[in-house]
Amino acid sequence: MSELRQNLATKEWYIIATERAKRPMDFNLDDKKREQQEYSTECPFCPGNESLTREHTHEIKMNGKWVVRSVPNKYSALQPEGNRERVDKGVYRKMQGVGYHEVIIESDLHNDNYYKMPVEHIENIIRLYIHRYREFISDEKVEDVIIFKNYGSSAGSSMAHPHSQIIATPIVPTPTRSILESAKRYYDDHGRCAYCQMISEELHEKTRVVTSNEEFVVFCPYASGTPFETWIVPRTHRADFCDIPEDEIHGLAAIMKDIFSRYYYGLEDPDFNFVIKTPPRDESNDRSFHWYIQVFPKITKIAGFELGSGMYINVTIPEENAEFLRAIDIKNIKE
Amino acid sequence: MSELRQNLATKEWYIIATERAKRPMDFNLDDKKREQQEYSTECPFCPGNESLTREHTHEIKMNGKWVVRSVPNKYSALQPEGNRERVDKGVYRKMQGVGYHEVIIESDLHNDNYYKMPVEHIENIIRLYIHRYREFISDEKVEDVIIFKNYGSSAGSSMAHPHSQIIATPIVPTPTRSILESAKRYYDDHGRCAYCQMISEELHEKTRVVTSNEEFVVFCPYASGTPFETWIVPRTHRADFCDIPEDEIHGLAAIMKDIFSRYYYGLEDPDFNFVIKTPPRDESNDRSFHWYIQVFPKITKIAGFELGSGMYINVTIPEENAEFLRAIDIKNIKE
Numbered sequence: 001m002s003e004l005r006q007n008l009a010t011k012e013w014y015i016i017a018t019e020r021a022k023r024p025m026d027f028n029l030d031d032k033k034r035e036q037q038e039y040s041t042e043c044p045f046c047p048g049n050e051s052l053t054r055e056h057t058h059e060i061k062m063n064g065k066w067v068v069r070s071v072p073n074k075y076s077a078l079q080p081e082g083n084r085e086r087v088d089k090g091v092y093r094k095m096q097g098v099g100y101h102e103v104i105i106e107s108d109l110h111n112d113n114y115y116k117m118p119v120e121h122i123e124n125i126i127r128l129y130i131h132r133y134r135e136f137i138s139d140e141k142v143e144d145v146i147i148f149k150n151y152g153s154s155a156g157s158s159m160a161h162p163h164s165q166i167i168a169t170p171i172v173p174t175p176t177r178s179i180l181e182s183a184k185r186y187y188d189d190h191g192r193c194a195y196c197q198m199i200s201e202e203l204h205e206k207t208r209v210v211t212s213n214e215e216f217v218v219f220c221p222y223a224s225g226t227p228f229e230t231w232i233v234p235r236t237h238r239a240d241f242c243d244i245p246e247d248e249i250h251g252l253a254a255i256m257k258d259i260f261s262r263y264y265y266g267l268e269d270p271d272f273n274f275v276i277k278t279p280p281r282d283e284s285n286d287r288s289f290h291w292y293i294q295v296f297p298k299i300t301k302i303a304g305f306e307l308g309s310g311m312y313i314n315v316t317i318p319e320e321n322a323e324f325l326r327a328i329d330i331k332n333i334k335e
Numbered sequence: 336m337s338e339l340r341q342n343l344a345t346k347e348w349y350i351i352a353t354e355r356a357k358r359p360m361d362f363n364l365d366d367k368k369r370e371q372q373e374y375s376t377e378c379p380f381c382p383g384n385e386s387l388t389r390e391h392t393h394e395i396k397m398n399g400k401w402v403v404r405s406v407p408n409k410y411s412a413l414q415p416e417g418n419r420e421r422v423d424k425g426v427y428r429k430m431q432g433v434g435y436h437e438v439i440i441e442s443d444l445h446n447d448n449y450y451k452m453p454v455e456h457i458e459n460i461i462r463l464y465i466h467r468y469r470e471f472i473s474d475e476k477v478e479d480v481i482i483f484k485n486y487g488s489s490a491g492s493s494m495a496h497p498h499s500q501i502i503a504t505p506i507v508p509t510p511t512r513s514i515l516e517s518a519k520r521y522y523d524d525h526g527r528c529a530y531c532q533m534i535s536e537e538l539h540e541k542t543r544v545v546t547s548n549e550e551f552v553v554f555c556p557y558a559s560g561t562p563f564e565t566w567i568v569p570r571t572h573r574a575d576f577c578d579i580p581e582d583e584i585h586g587l588a589a590i591m592k593d594i595f596s597r598y599y600y601g602l603e604d605p606d607f608n609f610v611i612k613t614p615p616r617d618e619s620n621d622r623s624f625h626w627y628i629q630v631f632p633k634i635t636k637i638a639g640f641e642l643g644s645g646m647y648i649n650v651t652i653p654e655e656n657a658e659f660l661r662a663i664d665i666k667n668i669k670e
Contacts, residue, residue, distance in 0.1 A: 174645065
């Protein structure tokens with residue numbers, strides 16, 4: 001069983017989860033991702049190999065076959081059994097690693113990819129995120145739900161089959177508290193959500209906007225630490241991702257296909273991470289926080305300066321990143 | 336000229352420094368580090384090639400030849416000229432990228448390495464750190480000094496010749512403020528420095544201690560997010576690294592050689608980062624903060640969960656890491 005340990009001086013919690021060290025690496029991963037086959041006999045996420053994963057927790061079917069499904073992570077960082085009681089151990093503090101850790105299998109095709117999925121298929125991935133999120137948050141032990149994707153081995157992925165992950169934690173991570181506090185202060189100062197303010201500014205300024213549709217805007221943030229980082233932000237203020245109304249899911253799926261196509265064609269299929277930034281359970285109606293998706297292409301490495309200071313050096317200019325991504329004519333690309 | 340930009344919502348500052356994108360990669364870097372030659376004709380850090388770097392700012396000589404030296408980084412993230420005035424740009428805020436960014440060339444030998452350097456040589460590296468630190472902090476524009484090392488390409492290094500770096504920033508990074516605040520709260524609660532408390536606990540508990548000498552203790556922190564992470568901590572409370580007394584420099588050099596030998600032999604020359612954690616200028620006499628060196632071997636990757644939550648998953652157990660590193664008989668290893 002994993003555990004959480006708190007650093008005495010910084011108050012930050014860490015997950016100690018040795019099960020995860022045992023996970024196998026899918027060695028095809030270093031092959032150029034696009035060259036893979038539609039099906040792999042060894043892949044536990046391919047149809048027909050369902051017995052290689054734990055039992056699914058949810059799935060969405062088309063014509064009697066699943067097209068997206070969620071399974072508990074076999075090498076789970078947290079597990080549903082246990083409690084959140086803090087235990088003092090000498091001067092230190094720990095607790096059981098209680099929570100959830102699931103894999104979202106994003107497609108039945110081993111070599112599928114956002115840039116080539118039908119928008120309706122991406123909608124199903126989003127619906128699955130929302131379903132799992134709601135189920136996790138209904139457990140009183142869960143404080144925060146983190147939905148994220150690691151794409152490519154340099155982004156920390158160990159499996160080639162398209163997938164993302166959800167971890168539901170029994171604590172609010174310290175850096176999340178800081179972000180929320182900062183947003184609240186902005187709200188108190190300006191009487192307005194900082195993220196709504198950013199959207200207005202970006203739409204007015206235009207230079208950092210990459211793409212947009214009726215419901216969403218994608219821009220390279222004015223202050224960003226990673227080359228080609230983008231934020232996918234809903235135009236309508238809503239704190240919590242899982243409050244996204246059904247009629248905005250199509251818009252989100254369409255904008256995801258759009259921006260990930262730009263990355264794929266423009267930056268030659270870069271490894272990347274994304275994370276859905278959404279508040280912890282008790283802040284889900286907050287007027288100062290606004291959910292969004294933060295995308296980090298893996299172009300530079302996190303080094304000693306960043307680890308030591310928590311501050312990032314961006315070797316590119318966000319306005320130029322946006323101009324580049326904006327110029328990619330994704331509608332007229334032939335493979 | 337680089338600039339700093341502040342994120343509106345999180346208040347975090349980012350360095351935008353496009354000069355750094357131009358830096359060349361030393362392609363020999365992916366070769367196993369230990370196989371390199373003592374001298375490389377193309378290496379700008381090797382003796383005889385001094386004209387390939389900017390003019391040195393300090394050097395320590397032995398028998399008329401430099402053995403360690405500092406030079407301004409050719410692909411600098413910050414530059415000494417400029418001011419710290421905040422400029423509002425629409426709703427956003429920026430300032431000039433004023434500060435310092437230097438490379439510490441740690442040896443005249445291209446293939447030198449902490450595990451094989453004489454302790455007296457490492458003392459000179461430390462003296463050079465202190466010299467540069469003091470010079471930077473004497474500039475009123477500097478708020479914080481970050482001394483760090485990237486070893487190996489996966490740790491973000493672009494040069495094989497042994498070197499570390501110093502960046503002096505015109506702001507205190509937001510995460511540093513959080514760490515300081517947390518340490519102050521601990522001090523207020525317990526009347527004692529949290530780091531002194533940790534040292535007592537570790538020396539009493541013993542299971543996480545890797546090595547120690549009269550002045551320093553090295554342990555795997557109880558709550559750590561990285562496999563084989565260690566902290567090199569001075570036994571005597573002192574907030575600021577540059578207040579280390581001359582008679583403790585030998586002890587620090589000796590313990591650095593010790594722990595980096597353990598990494599080298601025990602983990603087969605892993606890539607790593609280290610950073611000297613020391614407070615910003617105005618907290619240099621703080622009773623709640625205690626300088627130390629944090630070492631992160633590059634064994635796992637930082638992925639979406641960590642980027643998104645700021646929380647780390649450690650797939651190993653600190654007590655087992657310490658036991659492993661402690662057992663390496665560095666005195667009796669023959670190459």
